[in-house]
Amino acid sequence: MELSDSVLAHLRHVAALPDLSGTRYELESEIGRGGLGVVYQALDRELDRRVALKVMDAALAGEARLIARLEHPAVVPVYDTGSLPDGRTFYAMKLVGGARLDRYIAGNPSLAERLRAMRRIGEALAFAHTRGVIHRDLKPQNVMVGEFGEVYVMDWGVEAVAGTPAFRAPDAHLDQRSDIYALGALFQFVLPAAAPPALRAIVAKAMNHDPAERYPDVPAFLADLERFQEGSAVEAWREPWWHRLRRFGERNAVLLWLLTAYVVVKFLLFFLRKV
Amino acid sequence: MDADTSIGGHNAQFPSTQVSLLDAAASGLSGEALERVIALYWKPVYRFVRLKFRKDNEDAKDLTQGFFTSALQRDFFARFDPAKASFRTYLRMAVERFAANQHESLNRQKRGGDVRFEPIDNQAVAGESAEEIFEREWRRQLFSLAIEDLRAHCEQSGKQVHFSVFEAYDLTDADHPSYAELAARCGLPETTVTNHLAWARRMLRGFVTERLRGTTSGPRELHEEARRIWN
Numbered sequence: 001m002e003l004s005d006s007v008l009a010h011l012r013h014v015a016a017l018p019d020l021s022g023t024r025y026e027l028e029s030e031i032g033r034g035g036l037g038v039v040y041q042a043l044d045r046e047l048d049r050r051v052a053l054k055v056m057d058a059a060l061a062g063e064a065r066l067i068a069r070l071e072h073p074a075v076v077p078v079y080d081t082g083s084l085p086d087g088r089t090f091y092a093m094k095l096v097g098g099a100r101l102d103r104y105i106a107g108n109p110s111l112a113e114r115l116r117a118m119r120r121i122g123e124a125l126a127f128a129h130t131r132g133v134i135h136r137d138l139k140p141q142n143v144m145v146g147e148f149g150e151v152y153v154m155d156w157g158v159e160a161v162a163g164t165p166a167f168r169a170p171d172a173h174l175d176q177r178s179d180i181y182a183l184g185a186l187f188q189f190v191l192p193a194a195a196p197p198a199l200r201a202i203v204a205k206a207m208n209h210d211p212a213e214r215y216p217d218v219p220a221f222l223a224d225l226e227r228f229q230e231g232s233a234v235e236a237w238r239e240p241w242w243h244r245l246r247r248f249g250e251r252n253a254v255l256l257w258l259l260t261a262y263v264v265v266k267f268l269l270f271f272l273r274k275v
Numbered sequence: 276m277d278a279d280t281s282i283g284g285h286n287a288q289f290p291s292t293q294v295s296l297l298d299a300a301a302s303g304l305s306g307e308a309l310e311r312v313i314a315l316y317w318k319p320v321y322r323f324v325r326l327k328f329r330k331d332n333e334d335a336k337d338l339t340q341g342f343f344t345s346a347l348q349r350d351f352f353a354r355f356d357p358a359k360a361s362f363r364t365y366l367r368m369a370v371e372r373f374a375a376n377q378h379e380s381l382n383r384q385k386r387g388g389d390v391r392f393e394p395i396d397n398q399a400v401a402g403e404s405a406e407e408i409f410e411r412e413w414r415r416q417l418f419s420l421a422i423e424d425l426r427a428h429c430e431q432s433g434k435q436v437h438f439s440v441f442e443a444y445d446l447t448d449a450d451h452p453s454y455a456e457l458a459a460r461c462g463l464p465e466t467t468v469t470n471h472l473a474w475a476r477r478m479l480r481g482f483v484t485e486r487l488r489g490t491t492s493g494p495r496e497l498h499e500e501a502r503r504i505w506n
Contacts, residue, residue: 001419004448008415014445015480016505019473033506057498086477 018055018084025053025092036060036155041095044079051079051092058083064091067156069131074124076144076152096154098147102140105190113149114190119225120151125183126218128156129176136174138182139167140189170209176218177211183221184214198228201237311489312352312366313343314420319412320370327371327405328378342373357492361500367409414504421482422446425475428482436461440468441475 003011016038020027025042028050032039037056044051056063064081071077081091099107101117109117121143125135135142136157144152157174169181184206191199202224208214215221224234231251233239239247249256320342325335346352346369355365403411429438440461444451458465484501491497 001422003415003419003422003446005411007446007448008418011418011445011479012414012505014472015476015483017476019477021470021473038506057501059494059498086480 018053018088018090019086020053020084022085023082024080025051027053036063042092044092050095052076052095053090053092055084055088055090058087058089061089063156064089066133067091067093070124070128070133070156072124072127074120074151074153075128075156076154096144096146096152098145098150100141101143101145101186101190104145105140108192111192111195114192115225115229116149117143117145117151118187118190119222121153121186122183122218122222122225124151124153125179126222129179129218134174134176134179135182136179137164137167138179138186139164140186143186169211171211175211177214180206180214180218180221181208181211183218196228197243198234198237198239202228202234205236308489309347309352311486315413315416315486315490316366317343318416319409320366322412323367323370323405323409324374326408328374338374338377341377342370345373355492357496361496362491363410363413363500367406410503417483417486417504418479420486421479424482424485425479428478429475436463437471437475440471441479444468444472445476 017027018040020042024044024046026045028041028043030038031041031052037054037060040053040055042051042053043049054063061081064078067075068078076093076096079092079094081089083089098104104117105114121138125138128135133156135153135155137155138153142153142155144154146152167182167185169178171178171181184203187199187206188203191203202221205224206214206221215224220235224236227234231247233244233247317339321335321339324330324338324342325332328335328338330338351369355362359365360368425441426438429435440457440463443460444457452460454465454468458468461468463471483504484497487500487504488497491500
């Protein structure tokens with residue numbers, strides 16, 4: 001039988017669709033696909049709500065259990081898991097609205113908004129590391145920014161994941177420090193072109209080729225980010241004196257203005273007395 | 276809805292009927308295993324040769340036949356190392372080398388003249404490389420074989436109606452009929468049509484996997500190749 005291109009494309013599409021008969025879900029549309037599976041929007045008929053349904057090879061079924069261990073505001077909650085008649089496995093999770101991080105950044109948010117998203121991502125990663133889970137494939141396509149600024153880190157890694165080249169650490173074995181490298185690469189992606197040098201230094205430290213030279217853990221990365229936001233010196237950068245002076249000026253602007261005003265008034269009074 | 280057969284039945288994985296290439300090679304590649312490889316790869320190799328080396332139909336057929344004959348004589352399949360590449364890539368590269376050598380030797384014989392070139396196959400999509408065509412033809416052949424497996428399975432298990440519904444809806448180049456139209460045409464309730472379709476697609480997926488299993492080195496390569504098929 002000679003199949004035309006259009007029939008072949010149709011067959012590849014329909015034969016890949018999950019057969020959800022016998023489940024509480026009704027397939028609605030495809031949301032996205034990656035190396036590890038396809039995510040569909042489905043209707044949960046029992047609870048009358050829409051969910052995201054990820055369908056994958058049975059060998060990767062551990063991902064759902066892994067995510068279920070991560071109860072955190074920035075990790076999409078898993079509702080349910082199951083098997084399809086063809087042996088594939090699926091799990092249902094909260095359907096998150098909003099935009100993927102790469103599309104969110106394309107909308108040119110402010111630096112404060114970008115840093116806020118990075119903090120949320122870092123907090124999710126730090127939490128996962130305390131549970132012994134590493135992400136393995138942190139990249140903009142795996143982060144969603146919701147309509148109200150909420151951030152969700154998705155596609156938590158399973159053993160089969162080898163990472164995405166631009167975000168993957170050059171380490172032989174992926175571990176928490178490899179996630180810190182990916183966090184740095186993600187931060188680099190999130191930063192605007194004219195980012196302050198202190199933030200560039202945080203990126204460089206997180207992405208150091210030598211894992212021992214990176215931040216020891218995600219909280220250390222977040223602490224440096226917080227230092228920047230508070231106007232303090234970041235650990236990742238030995239700043240030149242004029243930067244320190246400028247930062248001092250920015251941090252103590254009110255005090256400096258008061259001092260200047262005081263000196264000016266004193267100066268004027270001094271001259272008025274003379275006159 | 277008809278009860279499922281054990282093959283591809285509910286909550287069961289599609290049963291494996293084919294051993295991997297490596298397992299087959301370990302016990303001396305059987306005629307059956309070779310047949311599977313040739314059934315899947317003959318056409319992609321033929322089309323690859325036609326496009327990349329601009330051979331006419333007869334020359335491409337001879338070259339393809341020559342490649343498989345030479346491969347069998349030279350223990351080609353036993354030398355496949357899955358650590359280096361997928362079997363599909365290994366085979367394509369071997370074809371490329373073989374065809375290039377043959378092409379060169381033919382040119383030498385004819386002193387660079389009188390070599391017949393055919394226009395590029397009209398199935399080649401603009402901008403598509405010969406490698407991409409090889410992969411596309413591999414997919415096409417894989418699905419063609421899986422459909423034949425499905426047809427044979429339906430005939431053996433008395434599910435000809437299932438196949439007819441599948442053929443009318445999924446194998447047509449024309450616009451797909453609505454489920455209601457198809458139900459009326461086949462004299463079946465609409466839900467039976469959708470159930471038959473779901474069953475046939477599930478089985479087709481299983482047969483595609485089985486064909487892949489028989490022409491890959493093991494679970495890792497099978498998974499990788501399946502990903503290329505479905506994504």
